[in-house]
Structures are given as C-alpha cells and as structure tokens.
Amino acid sequence: MSEEQRHRVVVVGGGFGGLNVTKALAHADVDVTVVDRTNHHLFQPLLYQVAAGILPPGLIAPALRGVIRKQKNARALLAEVTDLDLDAHVVRASGPDGRPLELPYDTLVVAGGATHSYFGRDEFARYAPGMKTVEDARHLRDQILLAFEMAELATDPQERAEWLTFVVIGAGPTGVELVGQVAELAHTVLPQDYRAVDTHEARILLLEGAGAVVPPFAPKLQRYTQGRLEAMGVEVRLHSLAVGMDGESVTLKGPDGEETIRTRTRIWAAGVQASPLAAQLAERTGAGTDRAGRIEVNPDCTVPGRPEVFAIGDMVSLDGLPGVAQPAMQEGKYVGKLIKARLAGDERTAPFHYFDKGSMATIGHRAAVADAFGMRFTGVLGYTMWGFVHVLYLIGWGNRLGTVYTWARALTFSHSRGHRIITFEQAHERAFRGPGPVEAPVRGPSRAG
Structure with a gap:
C-alpha cells in the first residue's frame, strides 16, 4: 500500500479517549491526525492540585506532540473543530489564526469530552x-x-x-x-x-x-x-x-x-455537559442524547448508521458508564484494536466491555476514600492507594518523579504550597x-x- 493510499484516521480530542486510540494505532498501517484546542494532554484528576498551588501545570499537562513524538504515523494539530461532514468524510476546523482546515478521513473518532453544566x-x-x-x-x-x-x-x-x-x-x-x-x-x-x-x-x-x-x-x-x-x-x-x-x-x-x-x-x-460535538453528531445521525447532552452510541462505540465514525469518552452515553477517565481510556484502546481488526479483514465485532477498576477521591493530606478490588479503604491506606494509582497513570517518568517529589515537599516536609x-x-x-x-x-x- 503506498503512502498516499494509507487509511486515514482523524481523532478529535487529545484527552484520555483520543490519546489511547492514537497509541493503540502506533504500529498500524494508518495515518493518524489528532486535532485539539490545546497543545497538551491534560491529566484531569489532578487538576484541582494546580488550583490549590500544589502542582505546576507542566507535570500533569505534557505537550501532546511530545507524548506522540515517537509514533511516526501520528501528528497533532492545534485547531478547533467547527464541522463534522459525515457525508463527505471531512472534519472542518479552524486554526489559531482563523485559517480553515479540511481533514479528510476514512475513520473518524470523536472524543470531545465535556464541559461545565449549570x-x-x-x-x-x-x-x-x-x-x-x-x-x-x-x-x-x-x-x-x-x-x-x-x-x-x-x-x-x-x-x-x-x-x-x-x-x-x-x-x-x-x-x-x-x-x-x-x-x-x-x-x-x-x-x-x-x-x-x-x-x-x-x-x-x-x-x-x-x-x-x-x-x-x-x-x-x-x-x-x-x-x-x-x-x-x-x-x-x-x-x-x-x-x-x-x-x-x-x-x-x-x-x-x-x-x-x-x-x-x-x-x-x-455537573457536566457533553461537548457540543455530541449534539452535532446526534443531529446528523439521528442518534439520541441524554440529559447531559451525551450521544447514545452502539455497543461497539460507533454512532448509528455510521460504522466508520466512533464516539467515545465523556461525550457518549453507553451502558450507564460514568464520565470519568477509566471508561474513556478503555474505550480508546478498544476502538484502536477494532480499527486494526477491520483493516486486517476481521469484521467480527465484540461489544465494548468495561472493566471497573474502582473509584477514588482524596479529601486532604493522608485522607482519601477508595472503592477498588471489591474492598473499601479510607484514611492513610486509601490515600496511599490513591497516590500510587494517580502517579502510575501520569505520562512520562519525569512527570511521575516530579509529582512525587513535589508532593513530598509540599505536603509532608514543608506543609506549604510552592506554586x-x-x-x-x-x-x-x-x-x-x-x-x-x-x-x-x-x-x-x-x-x-
């Protein structure tokens, strides 16, 4: 297959869902374009620590280009998606200077996330x-x-x-x-x-x-x-x-x-409200939406009537899953594998199955709650589990070690906030x-x- 004929995958959104789709296609015979309104991948579960002055943004928001720099079949674009033309198989976007962009696709993955709901x-x-x-x-x-x-x-x-x-x-x-x-x-x-x-x-x-x-x-x-x-x-x-x-x-x-x-x-x-892209997809496919504006998708994460278009993450309604990181990550990996299977000629479609790894929340220093592995933890044990899991899911050892060091300095030794x-x-x-x-x-x- 020549370079010009490679299967084109456009991923809208560089969050948990979009990034996991992109990484799952690292060795596939495809060209992946990730388009996002920011130039970074944000680890949202620790965002409140930026607001509290504990962590600097760079530790939880690595540059998207840096995250995928070793993936030769992927590129990132800083742009805002304005239109999803499903009939023409084109994503239309606007660059930071207003220039129009047209991104043709063979497979489209929309992982637009969610915003605030008032x-x-x-x-x-x-x-x-x-x-x-x-x-x-x-x-x-x-x-x-x-x-x-x-x-x-x-x-x-x-x-x-x-x-x-x-x-x-x-x-x-x-x-x-x-x-x-x-x-x-x-x-x-x-x-x-x-x-x-x-x-x-x-x-x-x-x-x-x-x-x-x-x-x-x-x-x-x-x-x-x-x-x-x-x-x-x-x-x-x-x-x-x-x-x-x-x-x-x-x-x-x-x-x-x-x-x-x-x-x-x-x-x-x-509260949260799905990205406006969910409503746009729903309007153009006849799909339903829930009270939060999330689009209802098929069991394989495709939108109704459009097998080449996937929607994942916080903007979709699927099996009553919550709008948190884990469903988006698992859906992203699933869709990436499904795209590779299709390219290999395997048309069998097993529905997406979510593996619930539990829920966690921190309350303060050395206090957290965790519901995982069929057990419930509180206090220091819950706090330790929460910290380990969150550090594990950060991207890059530099960010992981930097976060652990900053936590130790801010929360244990100095009881201060360095930012x-x-x-x-x-x-x-x-x-x-x-x-x-x-x-x-x-x-x-x-x-x-």
Missing part, C-alpha cells in the same frame, strides 16, 4: 467558575489567593468575612477534593503567612443537592468523607441547591428554606471582573474524552 442557569458561570482546563485551574488559583490577599487588606469586618467565605457547589469527588484543599490552605498552610487576618477564621461550605457527599460511593465511604471534612472545618450542607448568585453572595435553598450567604468566592463542581503565584495585574483583573469568565460556558472539546 443546569440551565448559565449566568452562574460569571460568579462560580468550574474546573475542566488548565486555564480554569489557574483562574481558580488566582481567585482563592486573591481572597486571602483582600482579607489582609480589608478593614471592615463584614468585608473581611466575605473574602474569607468560600462556597463549593457540588460534593462529588471534584468538589470534595477542592473543598478539602481550601480547608488545608486556610487552616494549615497560610496561618503564619498573614499578619492582619487570621486565616483560621475562614468559613468553608460545601453544598450538595443529594442526601450524601460523593454520591457514587458506598454509604460507609460517604460517612467517612463527611466526617473528615467536618473535622477539617468544612460546613457540609446536604439537600441544598444554589438558586441565585451575584458578585458578593450565593443564595441556597435547603431543608429550612432559602438562605443567602455573603461570599466573594464560589466554585462550581456540580502560590499571583501578580497585582492578575489580582486586579479578578477583583474587578469577578471570579469566573464573562463568556457563557459553551465551548468545544474539553480534555476528558
């Missing part, structure tokens, strides 16, 4: 940013650090209390991990750094609409998580929904009615523009898929 209240995005990208984590880090800096400057007790009040909305694993880090910053890391303000006075709230924190976990782990958070000084509000926000407050509706809490820092961790960087310009922008992006939270592929 459940129809997109105006909340201005006041309560979420965290799906490196930019999101940096914004959150700026906002959290700004709050303590402004509390140091405040002379009015009420204003100071507002700056020292932090509200995290959503008590899933991401919300629990974020609120735990805010508590550790306020109560362990920062008290000796400030003079005019006692950071122990910080009020930290976690709001959850369900009746328990980390709802996907077993009741035993839920109880441990809530108890640990409360011991760290976090106010856990269950059966409580955010129903209103402005620049200086959040209004919640709980069992006792509505309550307005004065706060300058709100963090959204309550608490903020400038006057950043603080000025945050103080006057608010905590979140001005734009509505609608964007293209994120990094999870």
Whole structure:
C-alpha cells in the first residue's frame, strides 16, 4: 500500500479517549491526525492540585506532540473543530489564526469530552467558575489567593468575612477534593503567612443537592468523607441547591428554606455537559442524547448508521458508564484494536466491555476514600492507594518523579504550597471582573474524552 493510499484516521480530542486510540494505532498501517484546542494532554484528576498551588501545570499537562513524538504515523494539530461532514468524510476546523482546515478521513473518532453544566442557569458561570482546563485551574488559583490577599487588606469586618467565605457547589469527588484543599490552605498552610487576618477564621461550605457527599460511593465511604471534612472545618450542607448568585453572595435553598450567604468566592463542581460535538453528531445521525447532552452510541462505540465514525469518552452515553477517565481510556484502546481488526479483514465485532477498576477521591493530606478490588479503604491506606494509582497513570517518568517529589515537599516536609503565584495585574483583573469568565460556558472539546 503506498503512502498516499494509507487509511486515514482523524481523532478529535487529545484527552484520555483520543490519546489511547492514537497509541493503540502506533504500529498500524494508518495515518493518524489528532486535532485539539490545546497543545497538551491534560491529566484531569489532578487538576484541582494546580488550583490549590500544589502542582505546576507542566507535570500533569505534557505537550501532546511530545507524548506522540515517537509514533511516526501520528501528528497533532492545534485547531478547533467547527464541522463534522459525515457525508463527505471531512472534519472542518479552524486554526489559531482563523485559517480553515479540511481533514479528510476514512475513520473518524470523536472524543470531545465535556464541559461545565449549570443546569440551565448559565449566568452562574460569571460568579462560580468550574474546573475542566488548565486555564480554569489557574483562574481558580488566582481567585482563592486573591481572597486571602483582600482579607489582609480589608478593614471592615463584614468585608473581611466575605473574602474569607468560600462556597463549593457540588460534593462529588471534584468538589470534595477542592473543598478539602481550601480547608488545608486556610487552616494549615497560610496561618503564619498573614499578619492582619487570621486565616483560621475562614468559613468553608460545601453544598450538595443529594442526601450524601460523593454520591457514587458506598454509604460507609460517604460517612467517612463527611466526617473528615467536618473535622477539617468544612460546613457540609446536604439537600441544598444554589438558586441565585451575584458578585458578593450565593443564595441556597435547603431543608429550612432559602438562605443567602455573603461570599466573594464560589466554585462550581456540580455537573457536566457533553461537548457540543455530541449534539452535532446526534443531529446528523439521528442518534439520541441524554440529559447531559451525551450521544447514545452502539455497543461497539460507533454512532448509528455510521460504522466508520466512533464516539467515545465523556461525550457518549453507553451502558450507564460514568464520565470519568477509566471508561474513556478503555474505550480508546478498544476502538484502536477494532480499527486494526477491520483493516486486517476481521469484521467480527465484540461489544465494548468495561472493566471497573474502582473509584477514588482524596479529601486532604493522608485522607482519601477508595472503592477498588471489591474492598473499601479510607484514611492513610486509601490515600496511599490513591497516590500510587494517580502517579502510575501520569505520562512520562519525569512527570511521575516530579509529582512525587513535589508532593513530598509540599505536603509532608514543608506543609506549604510552592506554586502560590499571583501578580497585582492578575489580582486586579479578578477583583474587578469577578471570579469566573464573562463568556457563557459553551465551548468545544474539553480534555476528558
């Protein structure tokens, strides 16, 4: 087969799903093009540690070109996908300077991931940013650090209390991990750094609409998580929904009615919405979508009526699988093997089978919950398992060793955070523009898929 006739695979998204498809095709007789809105592969499970100032972004976001540099049949493009022309077998995209790109394909894999969902209240995005990208984590880090800096400057007790009040909305694993880090910053890391303000006075709230924190976990782990958070000084509000926000407050509706809490820092961790590419695929194939906008795919991850088009990761609805890293990774490997089998003339199609390796979430230093191997772990043991698994899935030994070293330095020996960087310009922008992006939270592929 000549070079010009090689089978062309276009992969949209360089997250867990897209990258695993690409790596699975390393030795196949194909040409792979990975197109993404960023130039890096983001390890999202540790993104909250960038927001907390523990890790620098580079350790969890290696350059995508560097990740696939040894794979001679793959290339990466920095562009935003604008159209999926399934009839013409062409992906249309736009480069950073606006130039149009056309990427013809024989097989298409769409792994667009997901973004924040505000459940129809997109105006909340201005006041309560979420965290799906490196930019999101940096914004959150700026906002959290700004709050303590402004509390140091405040002379009015009420204003100071507002700056020292932090509200995290959503008590899933991401919300629990974020609120735990805010508590550790306020109560362990920062008290000796400030003079005019006692950071122990910080009020930290976690709001959850369900009746328990980390709802996907077993009741035993839920109880441990809530108890640990409360011991760290976090106010856990269950059966409580955010129903209103402005620049200086959040209004919640709980069992006792509505309550307005004065706060300058709100963090959204309550829901996700599939990439807009899922809706585009669904419209053009007649496939259904669920409440989160995820496209319903066939058991082999193809979209209805289009055997040459696969959709994987957080943007798909398949067997009720959660939108986390493991399903995306396993789907990516499965699709890569299926493409190679087809090229070899094997038309047999075994449906995708997910192997559940368990769930984990960290609460704070030396405290985590893990549900794996049919057993449940908490405390130091759970924390050790969580750390080992997360380091194992980082890309590159340099990043793994760098992360372990940074953890040891920040969490064990110095009890500090080495990446608490903020400038006057950043603080000025945050103080006057608010905590979140001005734009509505609608964007293209994120990094999870």
